[in-house]
Structures are given as structure tokens and as C-alpha cells.
Amino acid sequence: xxxxxxIPSSVISLLDQSTAAAEVPDPSAFVTTRxxxxxxxxxxxxxxxxxERPEHNAIRSFRGNGQEVLLLARxxxxxxxxxxxxxxxxxxxxxxxxxxxxxxxxxGTASLxxxxxxxxxxxxxxxxxxxxxxxxxxxxxxGTIHRLDLSPDAYQLVLSREDLELDGSAPLESAEYLAAxxxxxxxxxxxxxxxxxxxxxxxxx
Amino acid sequence: xxxxxxxxxxxxxxxxxxxxxxxxxRALARFIGxxxxxxSNLVHSLETDKERFARCEAHPLMYRxxxxxxxxxxxxxxxxxxxxxxxxIVPHDHKYTFSAYILAGxxxxxxxxxxxxxxxxFTSKDITPGVVAVERRGAAYTxxxxxxxxxxxxxxxxxxxxxxxxxQSHWHAAKDMYHLLAENYEVPTTGGKNHKGxxxxxxxxxxxxxxxxxxxxxxxxxxxxxxx
Numbered sequence: 001x002x003x004x005x006x007i008p009s010s011v012i013s014l015l016d017q018s019t020a021a022a023e024v025p026d027p028s029a030f031v032t033t034r035x036x037x038x039x040x041x042x043x044x045x046x047x048x049x050x051x052e053r054p055e056h057n058a059i060r061s062f063r064g065n066g067q068e069v070l071l072l073a074r075x076x077x078x079x080x081x082x083x084x085x086x087x088x089x090x091x092x093x094x095x096x097x098x099x100x101x102x103x104x105x106x107x108g109t110a111s112l113x114x115x116x117x118x119x120x121x122x123x124x125x126x127x128x129x130x131x132x133x134x135x136x137x138x139x140x141x142x143g144t145i146h147r148l149d150l151s152p153d154a155y156q157l158v159l160s161r162e163d164l165e166l167d168g169s170a171p172l173e174s175a176e177y178l179a180a181x182x183x184x185x186x187x188x189x190x191x192x193x194x195x196x197x198x199x200x201x202x203x204x205x
Numbered sequence: 206x207x208x209x210x211x212x213x214x215x216x217x218x219x220x221x222x223x224x225x226x227x228x229x230x231r232a233l234a235r236f237i238g239x240x241x242x243x244x245s246n247l248v249h250s251l252e253t254d255k256e257r258f259a260r261c262e263a264h265p266l267m268y269r270x271x272x273x274x275x276x277x278x279x280x281x282x283x284x285x286x287x288x289x290x291x292x293x294i295v296p297h298d299h300k301y302t303f304s305a306y307i308l309a310g311x312x313x314x315x316x317x318x319x320x321x322x323x324x325x326x327f328t329s330k331d332i333t334p335g336v337v338a339v340e341r342r343g344a345a346y347t348x349x350x351x352x353x354x355x356x357x358x359x360x361x362x363x364x365x366x367x368x369x370x371x372x373q374s375h376w377h378a379a380k381d382m383y384h385l386l387a388e389n390y391e392v393p394t395t396g397g398k399n400h401k402g403x404x405x406x407x408x409x410x411x412x413x414x415x416x417x418x419x420x421x422x423x424x425x426x427x428x429x430x431x432x433x
Contacts, residue, residue, distance in 0.1 A: 014337060021296050021329040021379060024315055027357045030339040031311030113224065114316065114336055116323055116352075128316055128336070129227040130346035138338040144318065146336070 006042040007159065008035050012078050014139045015102045015159060034202075036135040037195040040106050043157055044188050046072040046082060047181050058177035064169025066092035067150055068180050069158065083158040084184060087150040094121045094147040097140045099162045105136045107191045108154025112138075115145040135195075155187060211236055212273065215280055220302045220369030227347035230304030234345065234365040237272070237282070238308050245424040247272040248284065248415060261411065262403030265387040266291035266358070268414045269366075269403065279370035286414050287312075287362040295385050296332055296353045297378040297393075298324070302369040304347040309421050310362030311341040315355040316348075324351040324373070328381040340364075353377075363423060 010029035017025055050057055050072050057071040061083075068088040074081055087108070094115060103110075113126035120127060126147070132138060140146065150156070158164070172180070211233055218229045237244055248270060251258045260281075262269040270284040279301075287310065296317050314337070321331035332353050338344070340356075348354065350372040376393050383392050391402045406414075418424045 017334065017337060019333045021317065021332060021355070021382065022294065022385070024294060024355060024357055025313060027311065027313035027339065028359055030313065031341055031359050112336070116319065126223050127349040127352055128346070129223045130338070130344075131231075132338075133343060136339065136341070136344065138336055139334075140336055141318075141334045143320075143333065144335040 006039060006046065006082065007075060007078055007080065008033060008039075011035075011102055011104065011137065011159065012080075014137070015080065015100065015161065017139065019141075030137060034135070034199050035104070036106065037192060037199050039104060039157060040188055040192040040195055043072070043084065043106070044185065044192060047084070047185055047188070049073065051178065051181055054174045054178045054181075058172045058174045060163055061172045061177050061180075062164075062166060062169040063088050063172060063176070064090065064166055065095060065148075066090050067148070067166075068172075069164060069166065069169070070172075070177060070180055070184075078159075079161055080159045081161070081163060083160070083164060084181075085150070085156040085158050086180070086184060087152045087154050092147060092149050093168070094145055095167045097142050097144045097146065098165045099160045100139065100141050101164070102137070102139045102159045103132070104157040104159075105132045105134055106155040106157060106188065107134050108151040109133055110151070110154055110156065111149040113147045115147075117145070121145060134191075153187070155184065155191065215273070215275065215282070215367070216278055218280070218369065220280075220372075223302065223347050223349050226302060226369065227304060227345070230347060230367045231306065231345040233282075234304065234306030234367060238306055238365055241423070241425060244272075244284075248418060248424050249427050251411065258411070259405060261406035263406050263410050264403040265390045266293055268406065268410065270406075270411075270414065272365075281368045283366045283368065284418075285362075285364045285366045286417060287358045287360060288413070288417060289360050291356075291358040291362075292387070293356040293358070295378050295382045296327075296329065296355050298351050298353050298373075298376055299348070300350060300371045300373050300376050302347065302349045302372060304345065304367045305340070306345045306365045307340050307342055308363045308365060308423055309342055310359050311339060311344075312356050312358035312362055314338045314340045314346075317353040317355070319353060326377055327353065327379060329379045330381070332379070353379075361417075361421060363418065363421065
């Protein structure tokens with residue numbers, strides 16, 4: 001899976017951001033790059049490949065806290081695990097991020113609430129509240145207490161250098177993994193068509 | 206929504222509840238941002254509204270146009286306009302809770318978690334990145350006072366900024382990074398002094414900002430605005 005096919009290099013710089021306050025990635029590439037059509041198309045290819053050997057990825061995929069997280073591939077070029085995250089039924093609660101991730105929203109809306117500490121969680125008092133819509137991009141660093149609520153039509157690509165863990169989740173059986181990916185295929189195909197049409201329309205405007 | 210309705214909705218925002226404030230501010234900012242005629246009139250009317258014009262600022266990193274304010278309830282609706290690259294690299298908090306809605310351009314927005322004291326003075330050693338977001342057109346967020354952030358903005362960034370009442374006496378910035386503050390950016394002070402980082406907007410600067418907004422297609426020119 002060549003780097004250029006799925007992950008824009010600017011996205012990797014977000015994943016590589018250090019904890020030093022003076023070291024912040026240059027935003028110009030993020031702000032101007034239209035990546036949705038290309039990334040969604042490439043994600044479809046990853047799903048096709050993952051469907052051929054579900055048992056390999058299913059045990060590293062999981063469901064819980066209102067989301068299904070499906071390992072699609074390991075990109076050796078960038079050293080990232082590539083996951084597809086989508087809505088799942090069930091309650092959503094604040095959790096602590098255990099790994100650094102970069103999330104690319106392909107469709108739908110993800111509502112994120114972040115908390116300063118456990119006291120804020122007990123008081124149900126988020127201090128940072130926001131939404132991520134289609135073609136939005138963000139990184140979440142380890143230790144961040146947050147609540148992520150995905151809309152039923154939400155699909156996100158999640159990148160991490162490590163295997164993801166999510167408190168309160170359970171690994172998927174191969175059949176569940178297959179069913180989830182099969183359900184995602186037509187949705188992603190539609191997103192790909194729509195985003196490509198939007199990019200063409202924008203470029204000719 | 207009529208003007209009296211959106212102004213009325215501002216008064217109903219509970220700034221102590223970020224979740225509720227976000228819902229209200231996001232809806233309001235979208236309403237203003239998507240109504241080009243309303244936004245045009247709010248900008249052009251600054252030319253004759255001396256009181257509101259006097260509150261507009263040329264900040265070291267951006268221009269701040271006051272679209273509406275309520276002195277009694279201490280809230281303000283502003284348009285933030287960035288004309289050149291603006292690196293607000295020194296982590297800092299704010300005296301008030303605010304919401305932002307991006308109309309054009311974009312920036313990298315780093316929320317830094319405080320790993321020492323939850324508020325007050327800090328250095329860069331007392332914080333670590335939490336959520337790092339690319340803010341592009343349509344992005345909206347609400348940020349409570351005392352949260353620490355950095356913004357690296359690209360030229361042409363325009364956002365609607367809705368500020369709530371003051372919740373702490375003064376702002377704070379990473380003490381070991383003061384030397385990286387932008388030119389003319391005053392360091393935080395205590396004792397109730399107003400921050401002097403921004404200067405009152407001049408007529409020439411206003412014309413420059415207005416022309417930028419027109420060239421970006423965010424507002425009509427005065428003539429079409431009045432006749433629309």
C-alpha cells in the first residue's frame with residue numbers, strides 16, 4: 001500500500017507531532033488539500049483486500065462505546081495501522097485516549113467533547129465541545145479524556161502507529177468483521193462518487 | 206431568523222455550559238455566516254456606527270471587527286480576519302469562554318491539556334497536546350476559559366467569533382515562551398489592566414479588511430448590499 005495512495009504526507013506530520021509546544025506542523029497543506037475523494041476511493045480498495053482474509057484483522061478490531069473500529073491494513077511505508085471507524089449502537093461514555101491517532105472524517109458527523117480531568121467527567125461538564133464533519137481532520141493525543149458520538153452515517157479513517165485500544169469494547173468475530181465491512185462498501189462507494197463530483201464542480205467553478 | 210431573534214438568542218446562551226453554548230453559538234454563527242446580506246450589512250454599517258467602530262481592533266495577528274455587542278451581558282460577536290500568516294505559537298488561555306465558526310481559509314488549532322494546575326500561570330512544561338484540529342470552512346467549536354491553545358493561521362482566514370462574559374481576571378501564556386510572542390503582542394498582566402495587544406482600527410485598515418472580505422466573496426459591496 002504505497003503512501004501516496006491512501007495517506008497524504010501532511011497527515012503523517014500530524015501523527016508525528018511531538019509534545020513540545022514550539023513544534024507545531026505547518027497548516028498550509030492541511031487547509032488547502034482536498035483529500036476526501038482520493039482517500040475514500042483508496043479506502044474502498046483496502047476493504048476489498050481486507051475482505052479476502054477477515055480472520056487476520058478481525059481479532060484486532062472491536063466494537064463498543066457507540067463505535068465499530070475495523071482494522072483495514074498496516075501501511076508499512078508510513079508505519080501506520082489504518083482503521084475504519086463507524087457508528088454502532090450502544091451507550092457512549094467519556095474515555096481516555098491510550099494511543100495517538102489521526103482521524104479523517106469521510107462522512108457524517110462526529111461530535112467530540114473533551115474534559116480537563118475526571119472531575120469534569122463526574123460533573124458531566126465538558127470544556128471543549130465541537131463537531132467534525134466530512135473532510136475534517138484531527139489528531140487526538142494520549143491521555144485526552146473525551147467523548148466521541150458518531151452519527152449513524154459517519155465513517156472515519158483512523159491512523160495510528162500502534163494497535164488501538166478502547167475501554168469497554170470487545171473484539172469482533174470474523175463474521176461480524178465481514179458483515180461490517182460489507183455494509184460499509186456501498187456507503188463508501190457513494191461517498192467517493194459524491195466527493196469526486198463535488199471536487200470536479202469546485203474546480204470548474 | 207430576524208435580527209432581533211438572533212440577538213435575542215445570544216442573551217439566552219449559558220456560557221457556563223460549553224455543550225449548550227456550543228449548540229447556540231454554532232447555530233447563530235452559521236446563520237450569520239450563511240446570510241451574506243446580513244453579514245454585509247453588519248460590516249458596512251461599521252462605517253456609520255462610531256461606537257462599534259471604536260471597539261474594532263488591529264491585533265498583531267488579525268483584524269477584529271465588532272459585529273454586535275452587549276455591554277450589560279458582556280458578550281460580543283466579532284469577525285476575525287487574517288490577512289497574512291499568523292503564528293499564535295505561544296500557548297495561552299482566555300479570560301472568557303468563546304465559540305468560533307470558520308467562514309474561509311483555515312488554521313491548525315492545538316488544544317493543550319494542562320498536566321499541572323488546571324488554571325493560572327504555567328510554562329510549556331505544564332502542558333501537552335490534547336486535540337489538534339485542522340479548522341477549515343464550516344468548522345465550529347466552543348472553548349471554555351482557562352483552556353490553553355495555539356493557532357497557526359493561514360492568510361485569508363475569516364471566522365465568526367462569539368465571546369462570552371469574562372470568567373477570570375486575566376489571561377495567561379506559557380511563561381518560558383514569551384519571547385516568541387508576535388511583535389507588539391503584550392505579555393499577560395495582572396491587576397485588572399486591559400490587554401494592549403490590539404490597537405483601535407484605523408479607517409484605512411477598515412477599508413483594507415472590507416475589501417478583502419469582498420474579494421473573498423464573503424460580503425457584497427456596499428451598493429449591492431443596500432439594493433439587495
